[in-house]
Amino acid sequence: MSNQLELKKTLSAFHLWVIGVGIVISGNYFGWNFGLAASGYIGMLIAIGVMAVMYLFMCFGISELSTALPYAGGPYSFARRAMGPFAGFLTGIGVILEYFIAAPVVAIGIGAYINFLFPTINPILAAAFMYLFFMIVHIIGVKEYASLETILVFIALGLIVLMYFVGLPQISMENLFGAEGTPLIPGGIEGIWAALPYAMWLFLAIEMLPMLSEECRDAKRDMPKGILSGIVTLLILSVLTTTVAIGLSGIDQLSTASDPLPTAVAATFGNTYWLAQILASIGLVGLIASFSGVILAYSRQIFALSRAGYLPAFLSHLHPTRRTPYAAIILPGIIGLLLVVLFNPNDLILISTFGALVSYISMNLSVIILRKKEPDLVRPYKTPLYPFIPIVSLVLAVIALFASFFANLTFFWVSISVFGVAIIYYFAWAKNHINVNAPEEQFSQESRQHPANVELQK
Template structure:
């Protein structure tokens, strides 16, 4: 056990910015538009504003935890310190559901974008191929993986700015406000998981904390620069896309941005094909970043005894958790083969919200039980920011449960079974 090498500390603020934005940026390319289907443009705008307020308050609060406890387990480590083993189990389960089910949703979109460019290539084979290729890429040293993430994230951000510039002349206010709230306030709540998709997974930066140089200073910078970038991109993309045509045409597809450009410029225009091609960079950035994050979460939970110890094995040459990468990739391929984008997004959002709730409770508890703990970064306007994030997370969770009862039963049923097995095992080992 002692010969197992540690993770490599090489990441700087620019790498964390790229990872924070890259983890999430696919949410600007697809998935969010499904919110129009249940809420309309106006209802979804309200949902997005609520979720944006939540993520701003959450990230400032979460940064305090990440800088104070820079461990690969992220929320699992925070909950363990604040709430004990059972709290850590809940946080770890929620994190794994979020990060293991988000990549299949991105893989579906990658397959759809490639199919848009080359109709002879099927969506599912391309999605499975993406898991194979990017699992192998992540076998490399974290420094090479982070550099790859930086390059594709910069390309993805540049592309979204280009997209807004291309479609802005075609924006018509009457298109955006047409049938703006067809389902009233109920639609606003139904749209919350799709608004969350704009920002979901940004907290994955915490899972590379053990690979960061000077984490107490580097992590806050990476998080704050990242959330500012994402808020501007999310609101800009949603607003401009909603005004180029009758939004109903874009509400149910996995490639809304290329379709919006084709409406403005025409399907035969060269920019339409070019944009669809380089649009893959945004999806690749998220796909790549989330694979990094779930492998570190599996590694951290296995290292702490919550998962089989083999998942904590670190490759001696590249110092990456290669067994965790293989297992996570295998789960993703199974979900791609038998699941769908909508369910993957909803379950991932359920996991994320449970993680957010446990993390905010952990922050509030640690402030009370460990007042003298070193905190290189302190959340502003305490306790208003963490309490605002906690309340909004609970509201979003209730909304998703209300509109997705079957998936919620699966999610919470599995959690209860795991918790019961965990408590029974602990009692047996302590006898």
């Protein structure tokens, strides 16, 4: 591979933990609450539990894959190696859809939090400023981004923990479980199923870390540490955040709030209470941390697919001195800002989670297929309790994929249509322009010729 297409290696296990938690942490501040009307507290806890198992088990699998195949393609490269170029391409489209759509969702949340503090500020202008600022940061370099992300993540985590200390003694059992005679799960089983995409928002994006493999100092050692420490942190946060927020405000007000944490605190203590104001102001840091992370994620997947020839070549151009994929950062950012203007966040979440689940299904399948297809592939980390763990994660991802039926059937078909267009594009153009010199493609070709030869990874 030409040095002109190589990313700079600067990241450690600590950086991976920071980026992993940072890209997801906005899910605590915004988005998960949209599923509450159908699920209630108990139903949401069940949905969170189901999704927590899916993500934890998937993280074991992607830790194995990322150490065996340490490339920027991440999910695309796993599926490409296991199932061929078509499956790899569709997996990459799922990943791009996930993060490309997640960016405007989080941008809308940022606008809502700013509007809570300063009603005269246009939330769309605030979103535009965020897009511009972080596009510049990511073009400057991933190490610089990681340093900034570390500050943002520790502030965001500190604020959430502060909310736990202040809020836990004040939670109301009636807010959590409803008045006597109220059903614990308003929508029953369908309510839990409808809540799954929103419960995913508390974990969605941790799986982007393998896309940073090429930028790690030692991917084989650091990637499992970063991924698994990140998901454990998020599992703890998911239960505490939902319990405290619902316990402070109840379901009705929280289920439609664009700024659920300040809303929850204000419901008990008043709008002028210091913590409500701090969460609305400094709490923006959590959203900003995730927003910057999703830009990193979609730019790396677009870069990898472009480098391999599936997408137009200009999207893999690197800045001559910073070695960052500037075109893959800028163009999707402009389109994402248009989505901020045109769509509601709860609808966009469904498209983002649909794309994510397609890639989850593919990655779990890749773990299983590669174990059978290439048993001698060097795996510095191996999934425990194989094949139980990837099979369970795979089944749960398939179940969650169809949750959009219950949340919004229209956007389920919108998501299906996106993949339909992608399939037509693949056979009409991308299939005939694959770059066999891209690392993911090169490694897959050589593995077929010499199955036992895995030295290219080193």
